[in-house]
Amino acid sequence: MAGADWLPVLLLLGVASAGVAVLYAISGVLRVVREPLTDVMPFSGGLSPQEHPFSRFHVRWYPVTMIFLAFDMEMLFMYPWTLVVGEVGVTAVVEMFLFLGILLAAVGYAWREGALRWT
Numbered sequence: 001m002a003g004a005d006w007l008p009v010l011l012l013l014g015v016a017s018a019g020v021a022v023l024y025a026i027s028g029v030l031r032v033v034r035e036p037l038t039d040v041m042p043f044s045g046g047l048s049p050q051e052h053p054f055s056r057f058h059v060r061w062y063p064v065t066m067i068f069l070a071f072d073m074e075m076l077f078m079y080p081w082t083l084v085v086g087e088v089g090v091t092a093v094v095e096m097f098l099f100l101g102i103l104l105a106a107v108g109y110a111w112r113e114g115a116l117r118w119t
Contacts, residue, residue: 063115067107074103 077099085092110116 060118063110067110067115070103070106074100 078096081092081096085096
């Protein structure tokens with residue numbers, strides 16, 4: 001009697017496994033074979049690549065990326081703030097200027113530490 005209770009579960013497991021196998025087989029038949037990325041020329045650049053496509057970025061780009069993310073987060077928080085500042089009032093304005101001050105201090109620190117220098 002206990003085996004009959006598991007019959008629907010086993011049937012569902014079998015149908016799901018068969019479905020996955022069929023979809024995997026169909027994708028293997030219909031797939032497009034492409035050249036490896038290292039052998040493909042640039043699409044619209046027109047010039048031969050100067051370096052390997054998977055080469056690493058220079059370390060000087062990472063501080064610039066962090067500064068970009070800081071300003072990106074600023075915009076992420078500033079848009080919803082513009083929608084509610086009329087309802088909340090002066091408190092919202094003070095909080096936003098506090099937030100902008102913290103970001104300005106972070107940019108000042110990055111500038112002082114030389115994160116924006118290219119040499």
